[in-house]
Amino acid sequence: MENSAAPLLLVYKQSAGAAEENRKLNPSSLSSSLSIFASEVWTETKLIWYIAGPTILTTVLQFSLGFITQSLVGHLGTIELAAVGIQTNVIGGIGYGVMMGMGSALETLCGQAYGAGRLDMMGIYMQRSWLILMGTALVLTPVYVLAAPILKLLGQNTAVADLAGKFSLWMLPELYGYALNFPTQKFLQAQSKVMPMTWISLIAVVFHGVMSWVFIYKLGLGLVGAAIILNLSFWFIAVGQIVYVVYWCNDAWSGLSWLAFCDLGGFVVMSIASGVMICLEYWTYMLLIILAGLLKNAELQIDAATICMNLQACVFMIPLGFLAASSVRVSNELGAGHPRIAKFSVWVMVAISVIIQITCTVVLIIARNQFPVLFTDDKRVIAEVSRLIFFLSASVLLSSIQPILSGLAIGAGWQTMVAFINIGSYYLVGMTVGCVLGFKFNFGLEGLWGGVIIGIAVQTVILLVITLRTNWEKQAALAKERITNWGGSAEDPLLD
Template sequence: MEGNARQPLKTIKLWYLAGPAIFTSVCQYSLGAVTQVFAGHVGTLQLAAVSVENSVIAGFSFGAMLGMGSALETLCGQAYGAGQLDMLGIYMQRSWVILLTTATFLSLIYIFAAPILQLIGQTATISKAAGVFAIWMLPQLFSYALIFPMQKFLQAQSKIMVMALIAAVSLVLHTVFSWLLMLKLGWGLVGAAVVLNASWVFIDAAHFLYIISGTCGRAWTGFSWKAFQHLWGFVRLSLASAVMLCLEVWYFMVLILFAGYLKDAEVSVDALSICMNILGWTVMVALGMNIAISVRISNELGAAHPRTAKFSLLVAVITSFIMGLLLSTILLVYRDTYPSLFSSDSAVKELVKQLTPLLALCIVINNVQPVLSGVAVGAGWQAAVAYVNIGCYYLFGIPLGLILGYKLDMGVSGIWSGMLSGTVLQTCVLSWMIYRTNWNKEASVAGDRIKEWGGHTDSKEDNNARTT
């Protein structure tokens, strides 16, 4: 039995994970966001090129790679909770094999970015500039394939502080060198690509050196041929994770595409990209909580502690909602001044100001939704949630947004309002699924999953030692 006396300790443990995870997520997201900020001061076309590449090409790949890597949140988290430390390194190496293979195929999207963007309706000027920038950003794609498995590997062990430190150092260096190369030396988009690629390579190298330094104990014992065993089952869960997360990541990314079809495309794309930039920053706060709750849920289910898993979820949802309200309030207070940080174009700044109330509402909703998705990842429900996302986002949200934006001539606000309705519906469905969950059954499923993919049966005493 799990006593109520343990719950405050579990709350502290959740925040021990969430605080550094939020900081890490914000710092890593800020790499691309900082590049966009400097690009906005280089020129309108440069901002549009970076925004479209970052949102459409890199956004597509980021969603796919992060989604496939998220399978490790389920597997590593549950294995760690069950005391199966020796499986963590094997799982990470399997994920490397799958993600590097995926990156090789995705590189074609980068190479042919310009014609792809024109094919889906972007202007020739924006498509050409974004296409050149996409080819320069190929190293970032393969960096994604390496970093996501390493981060999930460390998160499962609650080794979050080192990730936060690496993220902080990389952001400081990235900001300094972006200013130097893009503005001071006048390298423009070339400077943006050089610095952004170098920042992700630095993050990869720092994580790998930490992992092989011996600080992870039995979790890392070196490279093993076991990484090529049980690959098909691993691929299935990775694909389910990718579909689930991609449908979420890409959902708001397509807003940038739809804005490109409106009148005065450059202004619409620039204004909306600034809003998405800010939304991305605030979502990183929720994503940090997503990471924390995913680790807690998977650890507790792996350790057969279903009641504690449920309590951790409640704390995470309430906290994320309050943080979303705080962030949106700050944004509304400074709605007249913050657009100047991103662009010097008066038309762009005015449109951003008009969109701010909608952005504030979106922040509140999107601060809760990732936490619920984190529960799904921690419990291994990726396939079920993928179907929910298809229905709520793509069969309801996008059609409604297109009707409001184009048919009713509401422009960017209409498109965004319709798509936001899809997010609200998805959040309600996930809440209902979680409310109906039998947590004791989920704990049993977690144990079966560990055994199926190469784990062994530890004693109950060992399990308890890992999670108390």
């Protein structure tokens, strides 16, 4: 299929060039400058939404798989909700965070290769990522198998840990689905081919909703039925995307190649750096769930924290779409040697995201007593979630900027630097403050979450300062160098 983003890109570059000429001809005309600026903002906004819109829909639909499962399981009982919640956020969170993080290396390399016109390397990059992530899934398998003792070692309730351990065993196939899904997603996103992913995910969600109800309630399979359908739905998405790549991406996919086994060194390094960066962000909330299990009334605290995390994840779908758009726009433009457009795109996205997240925050506060009912009938849990909504709102507001800056870091290839920033902000500052407030001063879950919010705020400020001080011309030069040094050769050694 033809990449319909290309005409938009051409129009953008033509309008940007015309704007530069107009500035030279009319340097003192304020109204002309404002008109040109508004035109550039509008053109960039259309291009951003072309990528972010379908990405948000896709992310919402794929997140809905777990959301539907937890909603249905939550009405079986509080212990079932706690077990699925802690498996999804802790054990599943380890697998999801590592695989998504390592797969995001493809956003840098594929995005910059696409911008530079090196489509011949994109399919090979994806195959290398498949190999690396499959190997990573093998390494992570014992975590799923030993989920129950791991959760007990972390101090979790025995009954919840045992049930979560059983559910984790059934969810093992999903881990290997991640190994195929994330590289394929990044490959398509780098080319702005996001609508096919949306349609595939929509079909999967319809199937998942109907069959989950049948397996959990009508057939009485409970958590086992939930796991079976969740795995099937996720694998449908992974396989569907690969089929699309094979049959409709002939410009960037030329079939399986032995080149996938070559030049893996730099690719592994960037994958690990990407994995560490993303995991340090993603695991902050996983650790929050674990620490909630150490508080008094652990089952109640885990249920409340799990529901809040699900609500935040729902709202986070929007900035997550902008994260993808930021990564794609920055990597494409740096690869193409257009640093000014990359910089401009980031600030347009920040402005759009801030407006949207403020709106979402207002909605959450107004409907704070209605949202928890989607997950549970327990009045104690509903009351606890309503009390935590203001902490949730603060997290939502911060997520209007932070994901875009993270997307910028991925697009520019700053993963290693940001990994160190995340260690300091999230863990040395955020978690330390959270534990002191939560346990030492007995603020409980509010104290723990307050520490997380402080950590996110510190990271956001640091990334803002770095972004403002960035030499974008130098980043464009580094992008071209990275395509050669980290991407490897396009020459097939077997043919040589």
